Amino acid sequence: MKLHTKLFLSFTIVIILMALFQSLFIQNRVENNFGRYLDKNLNDSIELMKEKIVDYYKVTGTLEGIEKEIFPYSDLWKQGRRRMQGIESGRVEIFVTNAEQLVVASSTGLEIGKSAENLNGFKELIYADGEKIGEIIVQKNNLGFIDVEKQFIRSSNLAVIISGLLAAITAVGISIFISKKMVKPLNQLMKGIEKIIQGERNVRLHIDSRDEFSELGEAFNKMLEKLNKNEQIRKNLVLDVAHELRTPLAILQGKLESIQEGAIKADEKTILELSDEVYRLNRLVNDLQQLSLAEAGELPLHKRATDINELIKRICGNFQGLAEEKGISIEFKEPSVSIVAVLDPDRMTEVLVNLIGNALKWTPPSGKVTITAEKEKGMAKIAVSDTGPGIKKEHLEFIFDRFFKADKSRKREDAGTGLGLSIAKGFVEAHGGTIQAESEEGKGTTLTIMIPTEGASSSTF
Template identity: 40%
Template sequence: MSRRFPSSLVVRLLALSVLVSVCSIAATAWLAVRTTTRAIRQEQGQAISEDARIYEALLGRAATHTDWRGVQPLVDRLARETGHRVVLTTQDRRPIADSADAAGAGHRTPLPDRASATVDPLAVDAGVSRTRSDDRIDSRAAGPFRLTRAERTRLTALAQRRVTCLRSLGLPAAVTTAPGGRPHVDSPGYTGDRCADEVLDRPTRSESRALARLDALVDACLGRRGSGPVQLALDLTWRATATRDPVNEALVSSCLDSARREQLAPYVAPAALLFIGSPDNAAAASPFDLSAPNRLRMAGVVGSVLLLTVAVTTGLGLQLVRPLRALTAAAQRVKAGDVAARVQVTGRDEIGRLAEVFNEMSQQRARLERLRTEMVGDIAHELRTPLSNIRGWLEAADDGVVPADGALVGSLLEEALLLQHIVDDLQDLAASDAGALRLHKVPCDVGELLQQVATAHGGRADHAGVALSVDIADGIGSVVADPVRLRQAVANLVSNAVRHTPPGGAVTVTARREDDAVVIAVADTGGGIRPEELPRVFDRFWRAEKSRSRSTGGSGLGLAIVRNLAHAHGGTVTAESSYGEGALFTLRLPGEGQGREQASSRRGAPRSGGV
């Protein structure tokens, strides 16, 4: 750099301002400190208590519900009672509920970078929660251990009968109910077994099923770590069922904690970020008891300090401090995970050049993060389908459903080769947006290719109760394409159709010629696609089913990959649907003659599409 960064000037300006300020207001600062310290401490204690109250209320809501729907009234009530702004968002900061919505606030203060707490009944924040537990699982998260109405009624009647018996003996007794609905009889100081009822102490059918499932999860965890099984009791105590080898208590506790979280996860709301704003009256001023002469002298000193500070620092300091603050704030956003953080370049000096370099660095980081995310998604999606096919055929052969003959081995070998080919090209797929995707086009028999896809997915379709058929028009001939990529595109369409077709439905793959083009269509009789969602079906990572459950869909990459592969072959893919009547996906590719011309004209040129 041609000029030295004037850091010493900033230091001198700040030192001068601090010296003048300290000398002029030191006499009054201690008065303000003494009169406000106690009030501040009381206010902080109240704020901590109110934060804990809000957190506990929302934590209880999450522990007893599977999602956050209907939480807005609770958020509004907590905001009214505490005077705070209460905001609940998902982990990626999408709003769930905001008390400012009910208040009708036109301008909302942006949320801070750091949340006040994370509301997760399976990972309770010990710094905010009033209760303490070693496993950090909220006691109100009963999940499958929650009793049915009939079980609660029956056990409550037994508990009341036991209380009546104890009271008849002159003993104090009362019924308390656990979060799962199980009643307990508390009799302080009494440890005998009179008035005992084995039915009351024995697990119910609901608890037995849940306990058996939890026991299986714990044993599976212990088995993976080389330990023997254990037997769990209803109070989550355990004993070893095998006496050959000692059981590691720490290992059992670890497996029990992880098994409980796995079992309870479907019964509680997903983790959410909690933001608690300052109360409306937070700016209330602390009282001062000063005499009139002191107030006049103080006003004169403070006025002089303000004039001197503004005159000295405003003209020389703001031009240096402002861009540095912007850079610091942007750097903190990057540190917090905001890859889109940028700063405005306002000059051509050293600070302006630093801002340009920062923007370039942030842009490059965002690009690398996007490529990494896309790579992970592509790997997860593209490896699943061939692996599932191989596993399905092997399980069928192992069960004796299909003979383990040469045809089966050949089909499995084809799937393994496809899998190996996908693995070898994963780097090319991740870099396809940069023009690195390579296609190896050769004449392909369309009928044979579609039959291979149907054979590969036949086992999965049969298992799902879906009829998979292929209808190839006479004289369909061949098409110039990359056989692996084309088969990948058709397989994605077939897999998507089978996944979204209910048992008893049908998926039909057809092929025909239209003019000089080959048209491959995949039709299903599933639930179809809503009209407003149809334009987005080919978007990367988009799915109509927002929970992204693996039982109802993949990662949202399959149709996006089909579109890019179609474009890479010089073709198109379209989607049509009547909601409730199924969907039709049409892949249109250039004919053999046109495909050869395109392959010749594009040989050696980088591919502009991406998968």
């Protein structure tokens, strides 16, 4: 069963039940209120009857003959016939007694002259000038409503039913419209998914609403953009990996074939060259594996409280010999306070080795590489700056991409795998941090890392 049908049936069932409950409730209220209305009219009639009886007694000094005054030839009967419907129908019987408890009048014409001792019902005493002159006894026989009253109630109930049906029909029509409108965005989404299954990638949803469906459409479009981007990255990765593997494999194949054919000797130099190519292949595969783990959020981290200053000093010390050999000055501007962060020191060492090594690679002789560290809003901020040639503006946003090489003219042995900054970015983000680059051609480059320090304490050392 489709969602449109489910929504329609759900709305319809709810509407019908509401109309039914409303009709039953109104019917019950009408009958109860109408019954109270009749009771009030009866009470008013009894009061009028008492006044008539008292007036009659004051004139005649007796209640004999009162029946003709109130049943049925009195002004009360003539003017208030509708108010006495209960009396006329026999649903209510009224007896009037004198002071001696003898019935002197009744609405049925029966029991006159008999004792009222055995009559049960509501009794209303009648006084004239403070003297009890008799009683009015009211008996209700629970015969239900009479025809006129039933007709009134039926008319009221019919009006309620008709209005309920009209409201239900209108509501059902509205439910059809609403259910179609609610399902329309889902149908658009299904069509979009079907197009994707068929291989289309330029699908976009345009949902004209300001509710969750609009947000769903936007999320769907963002998902498609992400999928397209990831697909392009995958294609580029395959091409880049194939390109990076092709050269060392071709070298290995060529040299091995030459050895087999006797063109070159398998001497120490040749074996070392082959070993270098195997090393490059192994390094490339290992880098790709580490990067894939980082991007998938599955990189194993062995975190512990680490002194950032000590970590940087140790790494700078390891690079000191290389820097002096190239005629480059390397300086760590150590802060006056200790900076402690909970991180994997091995992974972070690899990040900083990548950044500092990159800076030394691009900095010319007599240049300078500067490393700074500071604490900023619960984060450890580490910056690696160089005085190299800088990065072109159009290349800056791609430097963290896999296999990106700003200088295509560099030799293979100098250029590396092109994965160093990608791995650094993956490792930093695995720690919940960020890395960004700032550069200006001719003035150098600065790479800045932000790592959370919350939860770290120097007391853990």
